[in-house]
Amino acid sequence: MSNLMTGGQMRTHEQAVIGGGSVTGLALMQRAGQGVFDAISQAFPELSDACGRRALILCGPGNNGGDGFVVAHLLAAAGWAVDVALLGEAGHLPPDAAANHARWVGTGAKRRDVLSLDQVVPLIAAQGAPDLVVDAVFGTGLRRGLSADVVEALRVSIEAARHSVAVDILSGLCADSGKWLGQAADLTVDLTVTFHTAKPGHYLAAGGRATRRLVIVDIGLPVQSARIEDAELIDAPAYSGEVARKDPASHKYGSGHALVLSGGPGRTGAARLAARAALRIGAGLVTIAVPPGAQQEVACQITAIMLTRVADSEALGVVLEDKRYSALCLGPGLGVGERTRSLVSEALSAGRSVVLDADALTSFADDPMSLFEQVRGADVVLTPHGGEFARLFPDLAEQLRAVAETGPAVSKIDVVRAAAARAGCTVLLKGADTVIAAPDGRVRVHAACRERAAPWLATAGAGDVLAGFVTGLMARGLEPLEAASHATWLHVECARAFGPGLIAEDLPEALPGVLKALL
Ligand SMILES: NC(=O)C1=CN([C@@H]2O[C@H](COP(=O)(O)OP(=O)(O)OC[C@H]3O[C@@H](n4cnc5c(N)ncnc54)[C@H](OP(=O)(O)O)[C@@H]3O)[C@@H](O)[C@H]2O)[C@@H](O)CC1
Ligand SMILES: Nc1ncnc2c1ncn2[C@@H]1O[C@H](COP(=O)(O)OP(=O)(O)O)[C@@H](O)[C@H]1O
Numbered sequence: 001m002s003n004l005m006t007g008g009q010m011r012t013h014e015q016a017v018i019g020g021g022s023v024t025g026l027a028l029m030q031r032a033g034q035g036v037f038d039a040i041s042q043a044f045p046e047l048s049d050a051c052g053r054r055a056l057i058l059c060g061p062g063n064n065g066g067d068g069f070v071v072a073h074l075l076a077a078a079g080w081a082v083d084v085a086l087l088g089e090a091g092h093l094p095p096d097a098a099a100n101h102a103r104w105v106g107t108g109a110k111r112r113d114v115l116s117l118d119q120v121v122p123l124i125a126a127q128g129a130p131d132l133v134v135d136a137v138f139g140t141g142l143r144r145g146l147s148a149d150v151v152e153a154l155r156v157s158i159e160a161a162r163h164s165v166a167v168d169i170l171s172g173l174c175a176d177s178g179k180w181l182g183q184a185a186d187l188t189v190d191l192t193v194t195f196h197t198a199k200p201g202h203y204l205a206a207g208g209r210a211t212r213r214l215v216i217v218d219i220g221l222p223v224q225s226a227r228i229e230d231a232e233l234i235d236a237p238a239y240s241g242e243v244a245r246k247d248p249a250s251h252k253y254g255s256g257h258a259l260v261l262s263g264g265p266g267r268t269g270a271a272r273l274a275a276r277a278a279l280r281i282g283a284g285l286v287t288i289a290v291p292p293g294a295q296q297e298v299a300c301q302i303t304a305i306m307l308t309r310v311a312d313s314e315a316l317g318v319v320l321e322d323k324r325y326s327a328l329c330l331g332p333g334l335g336v337g338e339r340t341r342s343l344v345s346e347a348l349s350a351g352r353s354v355v356l357d358a359d360a361l362t363s364f365a366d367d368p369m370s371l372f373e374q375v376r377g378a379d380v381v382l383t384p385h386g387g388e389f390a391r392l393f394p395d396l397a398e399q400l401r402a403v404a405e406t407g408p409a410v411s412k413i414d415v416v417r418a419a420a421a422r423a424g425c426t427v428l429l430k431g432a433d434t435v436i437a438a439p440d441g442r443v444r445v446h447a448a449c450r451e452r453a454a455p456w457l458a459t460a461g462a463g464d465v466l467a468g469f470v471t472g473l474m475a476r477g478l479e480p481l482e483a484a485s486h487a488t489w490l491h492v493e494c495a496r497a498f499g500p501g502l503i504a505e506d507l508p509e510a511l512p513g514v515l516k517a518l519l
């Protein structure tokens, strides 16, 4: 896993390193610009012959613009015809950007013109499409939404150019949250080149869709050891290798016994999906607890999975006298109301690992604190989708939903971290971008975007399978944050392995192939 650093963390780190005297801001800017140039050459080999190529570089009023001037210089040196447009006054640029602006403009007979940003649209109308547009208008310093003329210049350039590249992050996106500040511009570039680490805004919300490729350039800043305030990205190509391995000497009870509670007649499918997922991910045994009226329905659809009758919370208490049940899953298809609340309370009081999903969460919509009092400090994972999250944490959901006028905006990381602290247990908020937070502040991010896109995963029952994966891994003894992280990565991996046409039943069946590939 790698760290995701916010704009603020990046600035603090950069200032500390510059303050230490080992490097100057100007040198970092040169490395950043060189990194963008190299990434362009690598991503678009068809541009290697610079003869007759035209580039348009859009520079902003801060250091992101400074990076743009470095890129302009390198492209021109390589033989490109380069136009540069600047937003704002050259005289107001910060020192390092001003130095690179001056270098670009040159002196005497070799002076070059710098256009103003409002000359960009007429330039493209007159000259036709450039081969390359580089967006160096705003990076991590974006503080408010783009004005309409900036959006227009960006849109026309990006849509016209054959190749589009954003320096650090596409202008208009908040680097911390991936949200558009102000009005959403909904632009997409071919390539984004960022520095030192990826930022949350490259993965969260609109940020995950705003670039087709992301390249992270090492600009020589020292790598910081992991700190609790850094969100970690679940990104390793073979993340869940440890899950694929089992102790050769263990027996089935060594891998735990998962109990999945089912809803009544006609509502048992979700629990069966979760149970199959828990078994496939390696729980040694899986049992479905069914209300008596649904016994027939479940019995005729399971084989390796076992069944026990559980009419109510008292019956659940009796079942849980068997201490070998190591993890429980409640929620999928369970029904909303008092019965579910009492089953949840019984499960939590038994002191096992517990996954609460779907109806088990919605059942506490009227009094979320009564749930949090029971889960605090226990090995519990809550797995809400956006709607369920809003029922338990309405204020946090509102902060996440609100249009952000100023940056940095509240991010999915911020709200899930706050939710986990409030609930006192691990919270996994689902979506194309999934954020998992432990109550101690650790956060993991998985984004099903770009090379990990899994659009077929947005299918009924996929969430039940995820709950089953988490349950199975907790049954095997993984701690909540680890179980949730591996389950999330494997869930997407199964969807990617199966591909188009995926339905929820296919996910557990794709898992053996995925696990085998990890060994
Ligand atoms: N950190 C590092 O290690 C390294 C960083 N590097 C580079 O520096 C970049 C960060 O530079 P940065 O801090 O100068 O911010 P940047 O994004 O250029 O913008 C700030 C300017 O924009 C203005 N402004 C903001 N929003 C606005 C709006 N909506 N509309 C209009 N104006 C607006 C704001 O003005 P103000 O808010 O003060 O009015 C200020 O003038 C980073 O992304 C990377 O590319 C690399 O060189 C190497 C190492
Ligand atoms: N666009 C998407 N790309 C990747 N994964 C997605 C996308 N949309 C939803 N998912 C995933 O699909 C699952 C849907 O779960 P959920 O909303 O609970 O549905 P259900 O209740 O029908 O099972 C979650 O794991 C979520 O992260």
Ligand SMILES: [K+]
Binding pocket: 064, 135, 136, 137, 138, 139, 166, 167, 168, 169, 170, 171
């Ligand atoms: K940019």
